[in-house]
Amino acid sequence: MGIDFAGLLKEGARELGVELNGGQVGQFSAFKDILLEWNEKMNLTAVTDEAGFLVKHFFDSLSIERHIPVGAAVADVGTGAGFPGVPLLIARPDCRVTLMDSLKKRLTFLGDALGRLGIEYAGLVHSRAEDAGREDIHREKYGVTVSRAVADLALLSELSLPLVKAGGLFIAMKGPNAADEISRAMDTIIKLGGELSLVDRLVLPGAEIMGEEIERTILIIRKIRQTPIKYPRTSAELSRIYKKKG
Numbered sequence: 033m034g035i036d037f038a039g040l041l042k043e044g045a046r047e048l049g050v051e052l053n054g055g056q057v058g059q060f061s062a063f064k065d066i067l068l069e070w071n072e073k074m075n076l077t078a079v080t081d082e083a084g085f086l087v088k089h090f091f092d093s094l095s096i097e098r099h100i101p102v103g104a105a106v107a108d109v110g111t112g113a114g115f116p117g118v119p120l121l122i123a124r125p126d127c128r129v130t131l132m133d134s135l136k137k138r139l140t141f142l143g144d145a146l147g148r149l150g151i152e153y154a155g156l157v158h159s160r161a162e163d164a165g166r167e168d169i170h171r172e173k174y175g176v177t178v179s180r181a182v183a184d185l186a187l188l189s190e191l192s193l194p195l196v197k198a199g200g201l202f203i204a205m206k207g208p209n210a211a212d213e214i215s216r217a218m219d220t221i222i223k224l225g226g227e228l229s230l231v232d233r234l235v236l237p238g239a240e241i242m243g244e245e246i247e248r249t250i251l252i253i254r255k256i257r258q259t260p261i262k263y264p265r266t267s268a269e270l271s272r273i274y275k276k277k278g
Contacts, residue, residue: 035241037061037082044091044237049098050123059122059149060090066145067113074137076113087238087246092180093119095234096203096250100176102126107174109161109192110134110181114142116205117178121151130155130174132164162264165194172197172258180205185217187274189253190264193224196255202226208233208247225257 038057045052052060064085071077079088093116100106100120104127108117111131121129131142131154139156146154157164164170177192177200185204192202206213214228221228230252239245264270 035082035086037064037086040086040238040241041090044086045094045123047237048091048094050094052123056122059151060119062149063114063118063122063145066148067141070141070144074141076138076141083238083241087236087242089115090119091236091238092116092205092246092248094123095236095248096120096178096205097123099201099203099230099232099250099252100124100127100178101201104175105173106130106176106178107132107157107170107192107195109177109179109188109195110183111142112138112181114145115180117154118142118145118149118151120178121146121154122149125153128153128155130157132157132159132161134158134160160267161191161195162267162270165191165264170195175200176203177201178203178205184274185210185213185251186220187270189217189221189224189226190270193221193226193253193255194259194264196226198225198255198258200255202253202255204251204253206249206251208249210249210251214251221253223260224263225255225259226253227256228252229254 042052106127106129108131111117111133117129117131136158139158174195177195179188232250236246
């Protein structure tokens with residue numbers, strides 16, 4: 033027996049402080065279907081069940097919505113299959129969200145999905161974040177960067193903070209055991225012009241359908257001054273530095 037996808041989506045979003053109308057619920061459902069359709073042709077997600085989609089993709093993405101200012105220009109760094117960027121586009125039409133990824137075929141999928149969802153207030157950028165961060169068109173041009181990418185916080189900070197303008201935010205989405213990672217990254221965050229302003233720990237809605245509680249740590253890093261021009265370093269330098277640290 034299937035789950036009440038639409039009902040659970042609205043209920044879980046409400047728990048996170050997000051009110052979805054019928055049209056938005058329809059867009060979430062359609063995005064799930066489009067992603068699963070493309071997933072048969074290319075590896076986009078290991079999560080294919082409806083409960084997993086709701087909790088691990090949609091609720092996880094919406095967990096940061098309350099931290100994003102009205103009308104913000106947002107960059108989703110390493111968006112992958114479109115998380116958290118596409119759920120934010122659906123829930124927050126007041127914001128322009130740029131989906132940034134280094135893999136062209138992911139952006140081809142996202143372009144198709146956004147077109148079929150009728151979303152026009154989005155940008156697609158085919159680039160490594162460390163390259164975009166050195167280009168005038170992207171460097172310190174965003175009010176918010178977000179990332180759910182699986183990478184060390186220090187590395188994510190170097191990829192993301194150069195894209196944020198002074199006064200803006202970098203929102204890093206992490207698992208429950210982020211304390212050590214935060215400690216290791218603090219020097220880097222400061223060098224890049226940031227400061228850790230909030231550690232938001234929460235349990236995602238939907239524990240009853242998953243059979244387990246899924247904990248998340250959301251890190252809000254405020255950009256308090258411009259990033260020195262030497263950052264971000266090149267892909268080769270970052271690979272060498274973070275491989276050595278790992």
